[in-house]
Amino acid sequence: MKMLQKFLLLLGSVQLALVAAQTSGNFSILSYNVAGLPELLSSGDPATNTPLISSRLKAYNIINVQEDFNYHAALYASDTHAYRTPTSGGAGLGSGLNTLSDFPYADLNRVKWDACNLNSGDCITPKGFTFARVSVSVADAAGGFLVDVYNLHTDAGSDEGDISARAKNFAQVAAYIQKSSVGMPVIVMGDTNARYTRPGDSESLHSFLSTTGLTDLWVSKIRGGSFPSSGADDLVCQFPFPVGTSQADMNACEVVDKIFVRGNPALSFSFPRSTYANAHTAFIDASGAPLSDHYPILSTLVWELSPYVHMGDAVVGGPHGDAFNDLVDLFPTSQPPIASSAVPRLTSITLRGANRLDAISHTVQLPSTTSPAPSKTLTHGGTGGSPSTLTLSSNERITQIKACSGKHNSRTRVFYIELTTNTGRAVSAGKQTGDCVVMNAPGASAAAWGLVGFYGRSGDEVDRVAPLWAVVQ
Known part of the structure; x- marks a missing residue:
């Protein structure tokens, strides 16, 4: 847990510089099913091709791989990414899902699908999805932010049982995103085994996107936002692409490997300036043959932090309880980028605590042209402890937080919090420990x-707990 806090403190220190500069930047993401099944079960030559794949991965910032089973060591052997998820095992034991990243990650979780169909070998190995909270940083901008990265591999095949299991897979990961990534920027990429043109799959994909608020980069960038029609002819890619196939033609066909993204009120992804490409030509052997039975898909995501709302500085506590994010309630209808006129103002806050921090309840005044302006109260935690309330004056704002963590019942929790305003007034709850963080x-x-x-x-x-800062009007 101390390693996590050091990671988040480092993130917090660079976030302040990023907000001050109001910078934007970009990073590259790649999704690739590397066909790492055992040689006897593989349609390719993984023993030969996996080392060739390994040496070419360093060009991309975040990579999700699927079917990384029995040649995992070879896949990592020539790779230079600083942060890589450990293998969950070979075929029959592991999910084959791994992430390689230039940026640190925390809270890695592997989740097995609740549903699978027996054909295509889907129930033989524990396929599913992974979650990791990644700290994206850009060296020349001296900044960073958090984004939740999901890797998935859904049920394969095209019969009725496969389509039904796949629909349940999409619903399962969508429910997880809604609960664990509430209010967070999200990237989902992997082998969906689904096509918009296939009835059943089309409905599952559209439901997944509408439930999570994600955007399909292929649909957005290559098709101008126009989805293929369910029941239409499949937009199948030739495999392999004939020599001389243009990049435009390689991008135009639909692959089952997909990239979905969303921002939040503090961070926007610029779809007009971002890119999407089938990266076939980057992963071929000396004769021009593909290194896997799937094409790699690539995007350069262009991002921009809001000049008015900021998620920072550090996070104190452990990965227990249920996730909350006040951005969802503070900006329920706003789409990034957020205007300064949409920012609410904190008017009062109540902390409850005794030995630990039991609850936080705060009231904000919402932007309005009416008088008096409407308000909203948000509460997190339970009902224990004694309350302490601080009501802010019209020109007063909380500018510093001190928070301490500790262990209780083998879980890391927030033991103490103290909030100080620009006028020097303060409110606190709980008991201090030796593991405290000051956030400005x-x-x-x-x-x-x-x-x-x-x-x-x-x-x-x-x-x-972690703070949401905003420019107070």
Whole structure:
């Protein structure tokens, strides 16, 4: 847990510089089914091709691979990414899902599908999806932010049982995203085994996108936002592509490997400036043959942080309880980028605590042209402890947070929090420990930044907490 806190503290320190500069940037993401089944079960030559794949992965910032089974060591052998998920085992034991990243990650979780269909070998190995919270940083911008990265491999095949199992797979990962990535930027990429033209799959894909708020980069970038019609002829890619096939033709056909993304009020992805490509020509052997039975798909995502809302500075506590993110309630209808006029103002906050931090309840005044302006109260945690309330004056804002964590019943929780305003007034709850973090509002610009809410995890108590800062009007 201390390693996680060090990772988040480092992220917090670079986030302040990023907010001050209001910078944008980009990073590359790649999804690739590397066909790493045992030689006897493989349609290709993984013993020969996997080392060739390995040496070419370093060009991309975040990579999700599927079917990384029995040649995992060879896949990692020539790769230079600093952060790589450990194998979950060979075929029959592991999911074959791994992530290679230039950026650190935390909270890795592997989840097995609840449903599978017996044909195509889907029930033989524990296929499913993975979750990791990645800290994206850009060296020349000296900044970073958090994004939740999902890797998946759904049920294969095209018969009725496969399509039904696949629909349940999509519903399962969508429910996980709704619960664990509430209010967070999200990237989902992997082998979906699904096509928009296939009845059943089309409905599952559309439901997945509408439930999660994700955008399919192939549909957005290559088809101008126009989805293929269910029941239409499949837009199948030739395999392999004939020599001389244009990049436009390689991009135009539909592959089952897909990339879905979304931003949040603090971070926007620019779809017009981002790219999408079938990266076939980057992964061929000396004779021009593909190194896998799937094509790799590639995107360069262009991002921009909001100049008015910021997720920072660090996170204190452990991965327990249920996730919450006040961005969802503070900006329920706003799409990034957020306008300054849409930012609410914190007016009061109540902390409950005794030995630990039991609950946080805060009230914000919502932007409005009416008088008095409407307000909203948000509460996280339970009902224990004694309350302490701080009501802010019109020109007062919370600019510093001190939070401490500790172990209770073998779980890391928030034991103490103290909030201090720009006038020096403070409110606190709980008991301090030896593991404390001080978080300050972004202060390198002339804007008046202050606390507007929180994100983290809670149950009967507050398990994890981090601030949401905003420019106070």
